[in-house]
Every structure is written in structure tokens, then in C-alpha cells.
Amino acid sequence: MAAKKPAKSPNVSKDELLGYYREMLLIRRFEEKAGQLYGMGLIGGFCHLYIGQEAVVVGLEATSQEGDQRITSYRDHGHMLACGMDPNGVMAELTGREGGYSKGKGGSMHMFSKEKEFYGGHGIVGAQVPLGAGLAFANKYRGNDNVSFTYFGDGSANQGQVYETFNMAALWKLPVVFVIENNQYAMGTAQKRSTSSPAIYTRGEAFGIPGESVDGMDVLAVKAAGEKATAHCRAGKGPYILEVMTYRYRGHSMSDPAKYRTREEVQKMREERDPIEGVRQMLLTGNHATEDDLKAIDKDIKAVVNEAAEFSKESPEPALDELYTDIYAEAV
Amino acid sequence: MATELLMPALSPTMEEGTLAKWVAKEGDSVNSGDIIAEIETDKATMEFEAVDEGILLKILVPEGSEGVKVNTPIAVIGEEGESAGDVAQPAAPVAAAAEEVSPQGAAEEAAPLAPAQVAVPSVDVTPDYPADAALKPTTVREALRDAMAEEMRADADVFVMGEEVAEYQGAYKVTQGLLDEFGDKRVIDTPITEHGFAGIGTGAAFAGLKPIVEFMTFNFAMQAIDQIINSAAKTLYMSGGQMGAPMVFRGPNGAAARVGAQHSQDYAAWYSAIPGLKVAMPYSAADAKGLLKAAIRDPNPVIFLENEILYGRSFDVPQIDYTIPFGKARIWREGSDVTLVSFGIGMQYALEAADRLAEDGISAEVIDLRTLRPLDYGTILNSVMKTNRCVTIEEGFPVGSIGNHLSAYIMENAFDYLDAPVINCTGKDVPMPYAANLEKLALVTTDEVIAAVKQVTYR
Incomplete structure (x- = not known):
């Protein structure tokens, strides 16, 4: 892997590239801030950061259209920001405040946005996979051409319900893109210690689902693969599997000291394959942006994230009567 | 800086x-x-x-x-x-307000214990349907099928999925005829994959469809219970009210006959423990139909517990479009000496016992809960305050049973009215045996109900 390599397909507009840079940077800075707030005790419980994996959601969101759904696991902050959810609402949910997307009742792992077609935020490893296929089932039932982006990790890929879902999704030709975010570690267990066959994308073959492996540190490669996958789904050909090879720089959650890998391994990834640095170099070497342009973007993003942090601290805790609301829906 | x-x-x-x-x-x-x-x-x-x-x-x-x-x-x-x-x-303060919001504090404010004076929850005493509605003897099986067919005609978002529901016409023939009328887009045979299709159904419900997910029996739903509880029941709360799962999980529950330990379990108490779920367990065909129609229209996930032995029983069913509201018990028989509370197939023991007790001069009031979540506490309290004695009847295991919950509720809310301890008649604390004689012993019996009533009435 060459360091800071230029994109294989430089056929991308300056504006697109700047957009990806901005979106990835927003996720990174947001997550760094979340880590900081966690350290201050403002965020409690479990908090799983997305740092290092930014190109996956940003590349795939670039291929989505109005009405498409997305669903993922508990490592969900990046997905929410990438689909356009408000950073203030996300951060305030992390701090458990009234201004959060779930009014503080969901937390880091359980957030949703009906408006942005974001269906969570699920804390049980693998459970989002049949749920995501169910969203695709609804698309097919209604006869529209929408796609469900169903994200899960290399760890989830060993859950039985994933294969129950592959079978039905293929049988019923459901428009679902299964995005396996392979960050190499299922919590503290390296993939080679947990997974009999390393090429997870080939596991769809038994069900007739095409799959491919994608460089998840290259946003343009992710986007190109996503375009192929969504076209397949929208054409009524059924599900598609993308195994996106990525890497998380931080521990599994905030309380993970990450002793199962070396500092050098992480450092090497950061230095040689960082998805944001990759786009940054592309922008600079292609003369699409100057250092000053990028500094201005950094400044903007910092302001957005600081505002989210302020909002998340100032938003009040939920009213006590919220304990007993939203348990049952009223008939309309 | x-x-x-x-x-x-x-x-x-x-x-x-x-x-x-x-x-x-x-x-x-x-x-x-x-x-x-x-x-x-x-x-x-x-x-x-x-x-x-x-x-x-x-x-x-x-x-x-x-x-x-x-x-x-x-x-x-x-x-x-x-x-x-x-x-x-100075350093940013930690969320100081957290101190004030201790869970204990919230519980005290929200759920005060009843004082000595009994506050009986309001009771809905309106008739389920007009007294002049024409009635027709119908089996529970047909009533359930008719409920689904009527709701599917009324709402294109309602569909049925499960093992053998379409071409086979239902493993217990509950979905008979639905494929012919509604086609394979809305009557969907699934592979044998409970965890997976329960999740797909729940995802479809998140997107606004109204699935009826049939389990061939609820014994197999243990494979799917994570999706039922963690996904279907909790999402409305976890999303701050943005989205939930308007759907029904239904199928036979409890013991059939001689099918052994893995196919003979009553899950009433399990699902009734879960906030976010509604739970119905009808006895009669009229209730089965009215409750299932209400369940399909309900915007929440409903667990609908049927019974294989009851499928073939006939009851009068009104020939009109009606629903039975959740949380409204039915008093099958009025009485003054003891209150018998049951639901589902337990009702047959309760009603038989009441007939035989009447011969001995004991007047039993018989309440069919019909739904276990929400539960009609008002009707139970009113009755117990009148009879001062209560026996509960169910087929499930004794520990953590519905009867245990009712006993605690009655003790907390009407202790001074009780002339005897509440007795819970339940299935025995054993896996269901296969041998005919042992199976009979493992289930609750009418004789046990009668013995319990004699104990609480000191006869």
C-alpha cells in the first residue's frame, strides 16, 4: 500500500471532493469531541467512536437517493452525520439531554431519525441485519426503487441471523446493500482468530448474492462500489454485498485499552492510509484547494462541533415525566 | 487560550x-x-x-x-x-443536575403506592357489541382467519408472513384461503428461520407496513425473542417516539397434547413482563376475532397467544364489524363467594369448576382477562372487594406467573378485603412430560381449581 496514493479514478469534481473532505472531517472532529466529553463525564455508558472509518459512510451516502434507508449497529455516530442529521441533536443524545434525537432516552447506541430515514442505532450485534432487510422488504412491497443500506461489522458477520437474512433477501430479491465494515477487530478479537474464511464478501455466493471487497480507506473507491451495488438493487436484481476494508483508530468503546494490537499497527494506518489525509492530498496536489482553503474548512467544522458540544451541555435533562412516555403509541 | x-x-x-x-x-x-x-x-x-x-x-x-x-x-x-x-x-462542571434525577426519586413521584383507601381503576362496562347483533357458531380457527381477511381487505399495508401460511394453508389451517384471496405478495411463506423473519417483519413495520408474523408455535419464537423484545418492543421508546413496530406476532401457545417438553410451553408471563408489548390471550371465538382485529389496527407490537386445543371449539360470533378493546376483561359468570381469574385455555377449567361449585352451593364469579398487557385491574379489584376471595388459573409455570403478579397486586391494593390468601393454580414446576398420565398431572386441572376454592372459602 503506497502512502498517500492518488485516487485510482480522479474523475471527480472539485466540489464533490471538497464535500467528502468536509463530511469526513466533520465525523472525525465530532468523534474527537465526543471522546473528550466522555472523559469529562458528560457522556456515560458505552460510546463507540467511528474515527478511521469515515470514508465508508461518506462514500456510500454519496450514492443514496431520496427515500433510501440506512441502519447500523451501535457504532453509529458517523452514519447519522453522513446522512444529514443535525450534529447538535446527535451530541445532545450522547449527553442524554432533551435536545437529543431520542429526547435523551436512547443514548449513543440508540438514535433514530424518521426524517432522514435513519433506522438506528442497534445494540445487539447483528440484529440490524434482518431489520435492514425488512426495510428493503417494504420498498419492494410498495414497488418503489429505494434501497436499504444495511451496515454491520466483521464481528456481526458471524451471527446466524445474518445468513438467515441473506437467504430470504436473495430468495425475495430484496433491494438491500449489505455493507460489511471490516475494521479487522470484533471488539478485541482479530478477524483471523474469529473467522474461518477471511473473505466475508464471498459468503453471499452460497445464496447467489454478488459481493466484492472494497478499499474502505479510499472514499472514491467506496463510492464507485456503492454505485455498482445500488444500481444492482434498484434494477430489481436483489441484494448486493460490499465488504469494505477499514480500520478504527480508537478502542472498541471508550473503555477499551486496545492491548490486542500494537501501537505501531495503528500508527502505520494513520500515517499511510488515513482517508481524510488521502482526500486532502488529492485536493492539494490537484490544485483544487490551497492550504488556506482547507484551513477555512477546518475552522468551519470546528465551529460546528463546538456548537454541538455547547448545545449538548446546555440542553436540559429530559423532564421526569418522560420516563413514562413513548412506551406505547396511540392509535391515530 | x-x-x-x-x-x-x-x-x-x-x-x-x-x-x-x-x-x-x-x-x-x-x-x-x-x-x-x-x-x-x-x-x-x-x-x-x-x-x-x-x-x-x-x-x-x-x-x-x-x-x-x-x-x-x-x-x-x-x-x-x-x-x-x-x-x-474553571473546569466545566459535570452534569450537576444528574444528582437530582435519581431513579428512585422518579419512581416515587410517578407510581405512588395505594393508601389504605382503595382506588379502583376505572372499569369499562360497555357491551362488546350490540345485544341485537346476529350470532353464528364459529370455530376459533375460522374467527381468527376472518379477522385477518377483514383487516387485509380494509388496509393494503397488512400482510401475513410465516412458515406454511400460504400454499400449505397454515400448519394449523388458521390462514386457510388467504393466499387465494390476497395472493403471494401479501401471504408469504417463509423459510424455517424464525429469528430472521421476525427481524424482517419488524424492519418492515419500522418502515410503516403492518405485518402479521405467524409462528407455527410460540415455542419456536424463542429463536426470535431478541427481535421481538429488543427491536419491536423497545424502539418506540429508544427513538423518543419517532418510530415503532405496528405489528402482530401470533400463533398457538402452551400445551397441545402429548407433544413433549419443547412444544408445550405457555409464554403468557414472559411477554407480559415487557413494557412496549401488548399481549392478548383469548378464550372464545368472538374474543379471538375482535381482539385480533384490534391487534392488527394497533400501532404497537402485539403478542397474540392462541391455543391449538381451542382452535376447533365453536362459540357464537356476532356477524358485524366489531373489535374488542385491549385492557377490558370479560365477566363470564357473576358470583358472590369467590373470584376466579383466568385467560386463554385456563378459562375452560375456571368455567367447569364454577359449574361444579354451583352444585355445592358455592357462587363463583369468573373473569376472563382476555388481554394481559394492558391488564384490567379494575374489574379484578371490584370483584375481589365483593367476594373477598380469589383463585387464579393458568397453564404456565408457577414461578413468576401471571397469578403471582395478580396476587401481589391484590395484596397491595385490597389487602383489607381479603378473607383468605389468593391461591394460584398453575402448571407444575416441571418440563412437560410425554407420558399421558404424567402430562395430565403436569397441567392444571378442574379438580385443583375446585380444591383451591374450597380452601379459600374454608369449606
Whole structure:
């Protein structure tokens, strides 16, 4: 892997590239801030950061259209920001405040946005996979051409319900893109210690689902693969599997000291394959942006994230009567 | 502007830790992501990374310090030329309000215990349907099928999925004829994959469809219980009311006959424990139809517990469009000496016992709960305050049963009205045996109900 390599397909507009840079940077800075707030005790419980994996959601969101759904696991902050959810609402949910997307009742792992077609935020490893296929089932039932982006990790890929879902999704030709975010570690267990066959994308073959492996540190490669996958789904050909090879720089959650890998391994990834640095170099070497342009973007993003942090601290805790609301829906 | 670095909380439970080592020294410039210190928590040694870039101006807590409280300033970071004295503001306070919102406090305010004076919840005494509605003998099986067919005609978002529901016409023939009328888009045979199709059904419900997910029996739904509880029941709450699962999980529940331990379990108490679910367990065909129609229209996930032995029983069913509301018990028989509370197939023992007790001059009031969540507490309390005695009847296991819950409720709310302890008649505390004689012994019987009534009436 060459360091800071230029994109294989430089056929991308300056504006697109700047957009990806901005979106990835927003996720990174947001997550760094979340880590900081966690350290201050403002965020409690479990908090799983997305740092290092930014190109996956940003590349795939670039291929989505109005009405498409997305669903993922508990490592969900990046997905929410990438689909356009408000950073203030996300951060305030992390701090458990009234201004959060779930009014503080969901937390880091359980957030949703009906408006942005974001269906969570699920804390049980693998459970989002049949749920995501169910969203695709609804698309097919209604006869529209929408796609469900169903994200899960290399760890989830060993859950039985994933294969129950592959079978039905293929049988019923459901428009679902299964995005396996392979960050190499299922919590503290390296993939080679947990997974009999390393090429997870080939596991769809038994069900007739095409799959491919994608460089998840290259946003343009992710986007190109996503375009192929969504076209397949929208054409009524059924599900598609993308195994996106990525890497998380931080521990599994905030309380993970990450002793199962070396500092050098992480450092090497950061230095040689960082998805944001990759786009940054592309922008600079292609003369699409100057250092000053990028500094201005950094400044903007910092302001957005600081505002989210302020909002998340100032938003009040939920009213006590919220304990007993939203348990049952009223008939309309 | 110089800022203080605070002792971080590095796990959900950490309150203090040891500052094991300073990796960065005073005067070092640090970048975001650089390790500046090592901190020992109760579980592990964690690397503490810088979030902002700047110069480490001053170390406030030397390495080796133990018991450093979370949020204690441990160092000052700033730009070139600044000094540690330039700290702009005191450390941000931890969410101070958290103290005031203890769960105990909330519970006290929200759910006060009933005082000595009994406050009976309001009771709905309107008839289920007009008295002049034409009635027709119908089996429970047909009533359930008719309920689904009527709701599917009325709402194109309603569909049925499950094992053998379409071409086979239902393993117990409950979905008979639906494929012919509604086609394979809305009557869907699934593979034998309960966990998977329960999840797909729930996802479809998140998207606004109204699935009826049939389990061939609820015994197989244990494979799917994570999706039922963690996904279907909790999402409305976890999403702050944005989205939920308007759907029905239905199928036969409890013992059939001679099918052994793995196919003979009553899940009434299990599902009734879960906030976010509604639970119905009808006895008669009219209730089965009216409750299933209500369940399909309900915007919440409903567990609909049927019974294989009852499928073939006939009851009068009104020939009109009607629903039975959840949370409204039915008094099958009025009485003055004892209250019998049951639901589902337990009702047949309750009603038989009441007939035989009448011959002995004991007048039993018989209540069919019909739904277990919500539960009609008002009707139970009114009856117990009248009869002063109560026996509950169900087929499920004795520990953590519906009867246990009712006993506790009655004791807390109408203790002074009781002339005898409440007795719970349940299935026995054993896996269901296969042998005919043992199976009979394992189930609740009418004789046991009668014996319990004689005990509470001191006869």
C-alpha cells in the first residue's frame, strides 16, 4: 500500500471532493469531541467512536437517493452525520439531554431519525441485519426503487441471523446493500482468530448474492462500489454485498485499552492510509484547494462541533415525566 | 487560550484512577491523537490522548498519583508564549443536575403506592357489541382467519408472513384461503428461520407496513425473542417516539397434547413482563376475532397467544364489524363467594369448576382477562372487594406467573378485603412430560381449581 496514493479514478469534481473532505472531517472532529466529553463525564455508558472509518459512510451516502434507508449497529455516530442529521441533536443524545434525537432516552447506541430515514442505532450485534432487510422488504412491497443500506461489522458477520437474512433477501430479491465494515477487530478479537474464511464478501455466493471487497480507506473507491451495488438493487436484481476494508483508530468503546494490537499497527494506518489525509492530498496536489482553503474548512467544522458540544451541555435533562412516555403509541 | 486538561473518565463506572505516567513532558508540543499520559483504571491501563494541539505548559498532578478523581485538572495546555496562569475558565462542571434525577426519586413521584383507601381503576362496562347483533357458531380457527381477511381487505399495508401460511394453508389451517384471496405478495411463506423473519417483519413495520408474523408455535419464537423484545418492543421508546413496530406476532401457545417438553410451553408471563408489548390471550371465538382485529389496527407490537386445543371449539360470533378493546376483561359468570381469574385455555377449567361449585352451593364469579398487557385491574379489584376471595388459573409455570403478579397486586391494593390468601393454580414446576398420565398431572386441572376454592372459602 503506497502512502498517500492518488485516487485510482480522479474523475471527480472539485466540489464533490471538497464535500467528502468536509463530511469526513466533520465525523472525525465530532468523534474527537465526543471522546473528550466522555472523559469529562458528560457522556456515560458505552460510546463507540467511528474515527478511521469515515470514508465508508461518506462514500456510500454519496450514492443514496431520496427515500433510501440506512441502519447500523451501535457504532453509529458517523452514519447519522453522513446522512444529514443535525450534529447538535446527535451530541445532545450522547449527553442524554432533551435536545437529543431520542429526547435523551436512547443514548449513543440508540438514535433514530424518521426524517432522514435513519433506522438506528442497534445494540445487539447483528440484529440490524434482518431489520435492514425488512426495510428493503417494504420498498419492494410498495414497488418503489429505494434501497436499504444495511451496515454491520466483521464481528456481526458471524451471527446466524445474518445468513438467515441473506437467504430470504436473495430468495425475495430484496433491494438491500449489505455493507460489511471490516475494521479487522470484533471488539478485541482479530478477524483471523474469529473467522474461518477471511473473505466475508464471498459468503453471499452460497445464496447467489454478488459481493466484492472494497478499499474502505479510499472514499472514491467506496463510492464507485456503492454505485455498482445500488444500481444492482434498484434494477430489481436483489441484494448486493460490499465488504469494505477499514480500520478504527480508537478502542472498541471508550473503555477499551486496545492491548490486542500494537501501537505501531495503528500508527502505520494513520500515517499511510488515513482517508481524510488521502482526500486532502488529492485536493492539494490537484490544485483544487490551497492550504488556506482547507484551513477555512477546518475552522468551519470546528465551529460546528463546538456548537454541538455547547448545545449538548446546555440542553436540559429530559423532564421526569418522560420516563413514562413513548412506551406505547396511540392509535391515530 | 490556555485550557486545563481534566482527569478523564475512561469507563462507564470509573470515578478515580492512578496517573501512572506522563508520556509528554512540560514544554512538549502535542497534536491531536498524541499519547500524553497513561492512566490506570480499575480495569486496565489506558492511554490518554490529546484532543487539541498545543504546548503542554504545566503538569498539575505528578505521575504516580493515586486516587485522582475524575475531572480534576491534571495539566494545562496552551499556545506558545502562554503560561499556565492564563487558564480562561474553571473546569466545566459535570452534569450537576444528574444528582437530582435519581431513579428512585422518579419512581416515587410517578407510581405512588395505594393508601389504605382503595382506588379502583376505572372499569369499562360497555357491551362488546350490540345485544341485537346476529350470532353464528364459529370455530376459533375460522374467527381468527376472518379477522385477518377483514383487516387485509380494509388496509393494503397488512400482510401475513410465516412458515406454511400460504400454499400449505397454515400448519394449523388458521390462514386457510388467504393466499387465494390476497395472493403471494401479501401471504408469504417463509423459510424455517424464525429469528430472521421476525427481524424482517419488524424492519418492515419500522418502515410503516403492518405485518402479521405467524409462528407455527410460540415455542419456536424463542429463536426470535431478541427481535421481538429488543427491536419491536423497545424502539418506540429508544427513538423518543419517532418510530415503532405496528405489528402482530401470533400463533398457538402452551400445551397441545402429548407433544413433549419443547412444544408445550405457555409464554403468557414472559411477554407480559415487557413494557412496549401488548399481549392478548383469548378464550372464545368472538374474543379471538375482535381482539385480533384490534391487534392488527394497533400501532404497537402485539403478542397474540392462541391455543391449538381451542382452535376447533365453536362459540357464537356476532356477524358485524366489531373489535374488542385491549385492557377490558370479560365477566363470564357473576358470583358472590369467590373470584376466579383466568385467560386463554385456563378459562375452560375456571368455567367447569364454577359449574361444579354451583352444585355445592358455592357462587363463583369468573373473569376472563382476555388481554394481559394492558391488564384490567379494575374489574379484578371490584370483584375481589365483593367476594373477598380469589383463585387464579393458568397453564404456565408457577414461578413468576401471571397469578403471582395478580396476587401481589391484590395484596397491595385490597389487602383489607381479603378473607383468605389468593391461591394460584398453575402448571407444575416441571418440563412437560410425554407420558399421558404424567402430562395430565403436569397441567392444571378442574379438580385443583375446585380444591383451591374450597380452601379459600374454608369449606
